[in-house]
Amino acid sequence: MEKTDYLIIGASAAGISAALAIRNNDLKGSITVLTDEPFQPYFRPLIPYIITGQKDEQAIGMLGSGPYKDFELEILTNKRVKNLEPLQKIAYIEEGHSVSYHKVLFATGSRPFIPHEIQGTEAKGVYALRTLGDAKSIANRLIETKEAVMIGGGLVNLKASFALLERGIRVTLVVYSPEVLSQLMEPEDAYLIRKAIETSGLTILSGQNVRSIVSDKRGVRGVVLDSGKEIPCQMAFIGKGVRPNVEFLSDSGIKIDKGIVVDECTQCNIPDAYAAGDVAVTFEPISGQRIVTALWTNAVEMGRCAGFNMAGLRTKYTGTFGIMNATQIANTPFVSMGTVHTKGTDYEVHKEYYKDGYCKLVFSNHGRHLIGVVLIGDISIAGLCRYLIRNKMDVSAIKRHIINRTLSYGHLMQ
Amino acid sequence: MKGPKEIFANPRLCTACKTCEIACAVEHSKTKSLYSALAERPQPKRRLYVEPAKTGLNIPILCRHCEDAPCMHACITGAISKTQAGVVITDQDRCIGCWTCVMVCPFGVIGRHLETQKAYRCDRCPDREVPACVSACPTKALIYKEAEDFSRDRRVVVATEMFTKE
Numbered sequence: 326m327e328k329t330d331y332l333i334i335g336a337s338a339a340g341i342s343a344a345l346a347i348r349n350n351d352l353k354g355s356i357t358v359l360t361d362e363p364f365q366p367y368f369r370p371l372i373p374y375i376i377t378g379q380k381d382e383q384a385i386g387m388l389g390s391g392p393y394k395d396f397e398l399e400i401l402t403n404k405r406v407k408n409l410e411p412l413q414k415i416a417y418i419e420e421g422h423s424v425s426y427h428k429v430l431f432a433t434g435s436r437p438f439i440p441h442e443i444q445g446t447e448a449k450g451v452y453a454l455r456t457l458g459d460a461k462s463i464a465n466r467l468i469e470t471k472e473a474v475m476i477g478g479g480l481v482n483l484k485a486s487f488a489l490l491e492r493g494i495r496v497t498l499v500v501y502s503p504e505v506l507s508q509l510m511e512p513e514d515a516y517l518i519r520k521a522i523e524t525s526g527l528t529i530l531s532g533q534n535v536r537s538i539v540s541d542k543r544g545v546r547g548v549v550l551d552s553g554k555e556i557p558c559q560m561a562f563i564g565k566g567v568r569p570n571v572e573f574l575s576d577s578g579i580k581i582d583k584g585i586v587v588d589e590c591t592q593c594n595i596p597d598a599y600a601a602g603d604v605a606v607t608f609e610p611i612s613g614q615r616i617v618t619a620l621w622t623n624a625v626e627m628g629r630c631a632g633f634n635m636a637g638l639r640t641k642y643t644g645t646f647g648i649m650n651a652t653q654i655a656n657t658p659f660v661s662m663g664t665v666h667t668k669g670t671d672y673e674v675h676k677e678y679y680k681d682g683y684c685k686l687v688f689s690n691h692g693r694h695l696i697g698v699v700l701i702g703d704i705s706i707a708g709l710c711r712y713l714i715r716n717k718m719d720v721s722a723i724k725r726h727i728i729n730r731t732l733s734y735g736h737l738m739q
Numbered sequence: 740m741k742g743p744k745e746i747f748a749n750p751r752l753c754t755a756c757k758t759c760e761i762a763c764a765v766e767h768s769k770t771k772s773l774y775s776a777l778a779e780r781p782q783p784k785r786r787l788y789v790e791p792a793k794t795g796l797n798i799p800i801l802c803r804h805c806e807d808a809p810c811m812h813a814c815i816t817g818a819i820s821k822t823q824a825g826v827v828i829t830d831q832d833r834c835i836g837c838w839t840c841v842m843v844c845p846f847g848v849i850g851r852h853l854e855t856q857k858a859y860r861c862d863r864c865p866d867r868e869v870p871a872c873v874s875a876c877p878t879k880a881l882i883y884k885e886a887e888d889f890s891r892d893r894r895v896v897v898a899t900e901m902f903t904k905e
Contacts, residue, residue, distance in 0.1 A: 342812065368815060368816050368817055370815040370816070370837070371815070371816055371835070374835075385816075387817060390816075390817030390818075390820070390830075390833065391811060391814055391816075391817030391818065391819055391820050392811050392812055392817075392819075392820060392821075393817065394820050621815045621839075622812075622813040622815065622839060622843065625812050625813065626812065626813075629812065649842070651837060651838040651839045651841060651842035652837050652838070652839075653836055653837060653838065653856070658836075658838050658851065660838065660841075660842050662842070704838055704841060704842070704851070705841070705847065705851075706847060707838070707841055707842045707847075708841055708842055708843060708844035708845055708846065708847045708849070709845065709846075709847045711842060711843060711845070712845040722793075732847070733788065733790035733791070733800060733847060734790065734800045734845075734846045734847055734848070735790035735791050735792040735793065735797070735798050735800060736790075736791070736792070736793055737793070738750075738792045738793055738794075738798065
């Protein structure tokens with residue numbers, strides 16, 4: 326049996342940032358990182374560039390770039406943990422291989438959710454873009470693909486759509502909600518994004534559901550909507566969110582409620598076991614509500630916190646917004662964070678359209694706290710807004726600067 | 740051991756003339772001359788911003804090159820790292836313009852170059868002995884010093900002021 330001081334299960338955002346945090350605080354302890362993927366750690370958000378061909382496997386690698394420069398780490402690839410005995414501190418890997426540890430981090434992330442109502446999802450050419458392996462196999466199928474249908478209108482499917490458009494594929498996006506990105510903004514806030522998307526050549530069918538995927542021996546041939554209409558395609562993408570990978574812990578005694586339940590220091594209900602990233606249940610700092618998020622930046626932050634705690638530096642995790650996205654869709658930058666769904670609430674909401682941009686600011690019902698923003702176009706004040714929201718600062722004195730989007734750090738100085 | 744030199748700003752000396760902003764943009768142009776920089780594409784950008792402070796004073800605000808930089812950890816492409824001189828830099832080749840760094844910077848000092856879709860920030864002028872903004876400031880409101888020296892100088896000033904008041 327192998328022995329290690331720190332066992333990290335999962336080699337993506339949470340796992341690798343935890344390993345770095347441990348190494349910065351414990352120069353000697355042995356760190357073993359397991360991943361069930363066949364690749365060295367990579368920046369998952371960059372996999373659409375594998376589809377476009379703009380980057381290769383090496384260019385998206387984590388180790389040797391950013392904060393992971395001059396950081397050496399042994400990663401065991403193709404290692405899936407089957408089950409775990411947290412009291413004996415042993416992890417069992419497939420093929421009779423096991424590892425004993427002093428401390429363990431569960432950073433197993435999440436996997437795409439495939440709704441069982443949709444028939445025919447096992448066909449060749451049906452994807453849910455998640456791993457580098459997925460991206461590579463998508464890139465290989467491009468040669469026999471003219472049309473693709475995206476099922477679900479979230480960020481992952483939008484990113485994939487733009488990668489495919491870049492490769493000359495005709496793309497239709499089917500979304501059940503009245504508008505794309507419904508998790509990140511209300512339909513009326515998405516107008517500019519929708520406009521930019523349509524200008525870029527992506528066809529959107531909103532308020533529609535997919536019933537089944539039809540295929541023959543060459544793979545996907547089309548997608549059938551609830552209305553009975555069939556859209557021909559050679560690739561179909563399912564983007565219906567993700568679910569945490571917790572199954573390997575089912576009989577372990579580790580507490581699970583949707584994801585792995587941790588305390589404010591990212592520790593599980595059994596000592597010396599920690600969890601971080603998509604797989605962990607965390608909390609929202611404003612409401613205190615328990616949430617599971619699936620965001621790279623959150624996973625890194627939580628992974629670092631877990632790493633500090635594992636190395637003996639007691640560190641509290643400050644929680645995270647369930648919504649905290651910055652990105653660029655069809656040359657339109659946008660940021661969405663905090664509380665952005667305001668229909669039926671008594672929050673104070675300011676909305677403004679300006680040249681090439683839109684801004685929605687959500688204040689608490691008494692108006693003293695900023696609690697959420699949607700910025701499209703000009704996102705300059707996003708960082709300051711995040712600071713104000715996160716620290717629950719009384720913004721009465723600087724409110725007009727927020728509303729006029731003239732806020733600067735100077736306004737926060739005494 | 741002394742740390743690296745940093746750029747400090749004294750709001751009491753700043754007249755908001757914005758000479759620093761111009762000097763910064765020129766230093767980060769290809770031609771490094773004001774007249775030709777104006778015509779350059781992509782347009783050269785300033786990396787510090789003279790902003791009004793709460794008290795009615797003005798202050799140039801720029802990247803603090805944080806010890807544990809939130810932008811570096813948040814970056815989803817590994818484009819941001821810290822040099823041995825303590826300068827947080829953005830690798831322009833790796834940056835994809837997702838603006839995650841802009842979203843997490845509590846100082847709001849990361850700029851977005853829309854023509855190139857790259858994020859940029861103060862790089863403390865790696866080719867110069869003294870950063871361009873500091874050299875250009877006519878009132879010496881910008882100071883380039885080690886933090887230790889800066890705080891010692893401030894202590895001397897404050898002590899002198901207290902003494903002269905009495």
